[in-house]
Amino acid sequence: MELLTVSNISKSYNAHQALDDISLSIPHQCIFGLLGPNGAGKTTLIRIINRIIRPDAGRVFLNGEEMTDGMVRKIGYLPEERGLYKKMKVAEQLLYLARLKGMSARDARRKIRFWLEKLELSIWWNKNIEDLSKGMAQKVQFIATVIHEPDLIILDEPFSGFDPVNADLIKNEILELRKNGSTVIFSTHRMESVEELCDDIAMINRSRKVLEGSKSEIRNRHRTGTYQVDFKGQLQTSGKVKISSMEALEGGLTRALVKDPSAQNPNQLLQKLIEQVEVHGFAEKIPSINEIFISNVK
Amino acid sequence: MSQIPIIIQREYVSRVKKKSFLIASIFGPLFMAAVILFVVFITSKGVDQKNILVLDQSGYFTEDFVSTEEMLFEKAEGTEASAKDLMRNKGYYGLVYIPQFDLDHPGGYTFYSSSNPSLSIISKIEQVIDRRVEDLRLQQSGLDPVIISSFKVSTSLKTLNLSETGEETNSSSVAATIIGYLAAFMIYLFIFIYGAQCMRGVIEEKNTRIVEIILSSVKPFHLMIGKVIGIAGVGLTQFLIWMMVMFGVTTGVSAFFGMNQLSPASTAMTDPTQQGLSNEMVASALTSLGAIHMPMVVFSFLFYFVGGYVLYGALFAAVGSASDTDQDAQQFMLPVTIPLIASIISISAVLTDPNGSIAFWMSMIPFTSPVIMMVRVPFGVASWELVASMFFLIGGFLFTLWVAGRIYRVGILTHGTKVNWKTLARWFMTSA
Structure with missing residues (x-):
């Protein structure tokens, strides 16, 4: 069974059609590339999956069940436009975001310790976000996305702004998350960044899906x-x-x-x-x- | 829904922990106490005592000019010209010149002064002369001075409220006015301070772009409600701290002043009858304070504070969601706060007639009721009016929360768009 099924989603803002009858199916435990140029409608689609906005038509299923508000807890979302409270401490901030995702304070604290250690941020736990470098803040954002062990992780342009070292670190984390059973959606307009990571891809252009399938199958088809x-x-x-x-x-x-x-x-x-x-x-x-x-x- | 308490907690704790909150908690009441002390000091000191010469050539006014806190009278001898010289050379403020006059045709008195005298100085001097002339003329007509003085009365009107059941209670206009004004002004101040905090909080979330991360776990409306309620808690906490500090400060101050009033030095120079009168006034103000239903005032204050803040806080949050910067927010601030400003302006009209139609309607309309009803409550308001007003306020803030929520959920994700009223209306109409 597919982990996520998007069926016949349409959305328009005023006169502008942002998504036109988009359907996707994303298998379990894969890294899925959602590709397309800027303005193609990727972020709109991701916001619909996250139930931040509602589609005009179409439905979204997670694990075969139609999505409800409560089910967003099974998703971890790293938006393209992302930030944190500047005047809040690293650990406090993570605790807040984890609890909003439904974790108990106790579990959250344990996981925060684990992740801060893993990404070498332990000594920064009691620092305000504004005192962190941009790369460190991005690591904190990444932790906030995955801390509640979501089934589905959605990363919108994850590497924009990351330095090469951090980008590599995050890449390895993504691969490890997949190995541990998570499914990752990866949205980007920089195709070369997904070449090596993705198992399956879908391409969106001008609010329509133009291509979908496994990466190797698509490449073979285009030989x-x-x-x-x-x-x-x-x-x-x-x-x-x-x-x-x-x-x-x-x-x-x-x-x-x-x-x-x-x-x-x-x-x-x-x-x-x-x-x-x-x-x-x-x-x-x-x-x-x-x-x-x-x-x-x- | 289950996330709202978590949001409230964050909004509350992150603000209460700030240094600025601590500073405002301590220095706010100290500042207000300083202002009150200053006013008390100015009024208790009154105006500078003025040295005034009295040249009485008629011989009628041997002991009528009694010094007060305002005026220190000194007898002068000689001619009008020499008294004028004395006044100028010795730096006296003024000179009352009473020439010889015929009791049947009194007149010809002059007051010389170095600058324009105040109306109260003139009327007091006139009063002294009138009284004395009246007495003299009554004596001339053959009345015994003892009888004359026994005719004299000094009136102090006792005011009582007669309730429908026939119960009499002390009425308390002065105390009610002071309490009503203070409470209304506090509500006005708090709505502004904490409404603006609400707005800035929304703009911060929008600018740092954390909002999209939060919105992937929480409904926009829940985030807005959590923020509004959390900040209301901050306001209440601040208020409670202020009250405690104020209570401490005023208890200390009144103990100090009470002792001061008893000391003979401060009363020696003043007119004993006047002193008695002012003590009587203080005493009556204190007893009438008991006539104000204080628990009701406190309850109403808390209700109108929270209700009024939520009503405006929601609108401030909507304004914040439509703005990328504080400057952007300015254009919407004025229209949103006009009813609040209108109610502050109307306070004096409401005070002149606390149960008139302006007072009634403005305390029913939820946009003005928090301030106006607080002015009226210390005077006593019919229960049905209070219940209706509170009911409308609840309806009012549910309405603004609904309107604000619809604008907020679109605005919070919109960046870099020039927003005007038409845009807001379109967001409001958008289905999702």
């Missing part, structure tokens, strides 16, 4: 039979072999993208290439998510 070849010598267009780009590398090597619709398998193409040049490297060029996205919205 064009193009190969990247590094070689020495002169490569000419011959027969069915088409060269789409060529660039000089160091050490007298040249890199080209080649394609041969007549070839049954890579070996046939490789044989044709060997006849012309000295091949140093040969690999299939599988399109990146970014390229797939761009080709889909064109």
Whole structure:
């Protein structure tokens, strides 16, 4: 069964249609990339899942049950526009947010200690947020998102503003959370950041869903039979072999993208290439998510 | 719903723990006590005592000019011109010149002064002369001075409230006025201070962007209610602390002043009859204080304080949700607070006629009732009026909470939009 099912959600603000009949299904224990350019409607969809705003039409199910207000406790949400009370102490703030998520004060304190230690913030527990660096404040926000051990974690543009060290730290935490049974929705317009993390993706463009599926399946589906070849010598267009780009590398090597619709398998193409040049490297060029996205919205 | 107490707790604790709360708790009443002391000091001291020469050429006024706190009389001899010189050279404030005059046609008195004399000085001097001339003329007509003095009366009106059941109680206009005014002003002040705190709290949550994190656990309306109630608790706590500090300070001060009044030095120079009169007034004010139903005043104060604050606090929260900065909020502040300002302005009209129609209607309308009803309660208000007014106030704040909640839930997530009244109306109408 799916963890989260979004069915036929529509939402409009005044004359602007923010979401147009969006349906998604997100399996258990996966990292799900919700992709799309700025203004596509990602944040609106996330707010609807979190019941911060209500859709005009459509329904949301968590674990097969239609969402109610009480069920938002099973979700942890890190908004894109996020902040904390500046004049509140780190531990107090976490305790407050955890209790709002329904945790008992006792459980919350235990988990706060655990997470502050894990993210190396222990000595800061009694400091005001305004005394923390931006990176440390972001770690606190991350703790607030996951402290109540939600089934579903929604991270809206989680890496915007994170320095590379912290971004890496958070990436590892996300992977660990999935290993421990959580499902993560990951919303971003920076496709390259999800390339390695996501299992499944959906793309939204101009309030409509344009693509959905597992990352590998989507990438396979968008294969064009193009190969990247590094070689020495002169490569000419011959027969069915088409060269789409060529660039000089160091050490007298040249890199080209080649394609041969007549070839049954890579070996046939490789044989044709060997006849012309000295091949140093040969690999299939599988399109990146970014390229797939761009080709889909064109 | 279960999260509202957690929100109330945070809003309350985070404010009460602040240093500014402690400072306001201690220095607020001290400041007010200082103001009251200053007023008491000024009024008890009265005006500077003025040295006034009396040149009586008629010989009628041998002992009529008795010094008071206001005026110190000194007899002068000689001619009018020499007395004028004396006044100028010795720095006297004024000179009462009474020439020889015919008792049948009294007149020709002059008051010279170094600056324009106050009306009270003139009327007091006139009074002294009139009384003496009256006495002399009565004596001239053959009446015994003893009989004359026995005719003299000094009236002090005793005022009593006659209730419908025929019970008589001391009426207490002076005390009721003071208590009503103070209570009304406190409510006005508290609504403003804590309403503004409510607004700033909302703007803070909006600006720091913590609001979206909170809204993923809590309904916007619950967050707003929690904030409004939490801050009401801060206001009540502050009020209780003020009352305790004030009580301590006033007890101390009145003990000090009470002792001072008994000391002979301060009364030596003053007119004994006047002193007696003012003591009598103090005594009557004190007994009439007993006529005011104090538990009712305290209960009403707490009710109108909370009710009025919630009514306006909700509106202030809505204003905060529509603003990115304090400056943005200014444009909505004035219209929201106009009824409050109108009620403060109307207090004097209500005091002149505490049971008139202005007083009645303004204490029924929930936007003005917290201030106006507090003015009226010390004078005694019919129970049905009080119940109706409280009922309307509850209805009023439920209404403003509802309106504010609808604006708040949209405003709190809207950034960087120029908001005007039309926008607010549109947010109010939005379905979700």
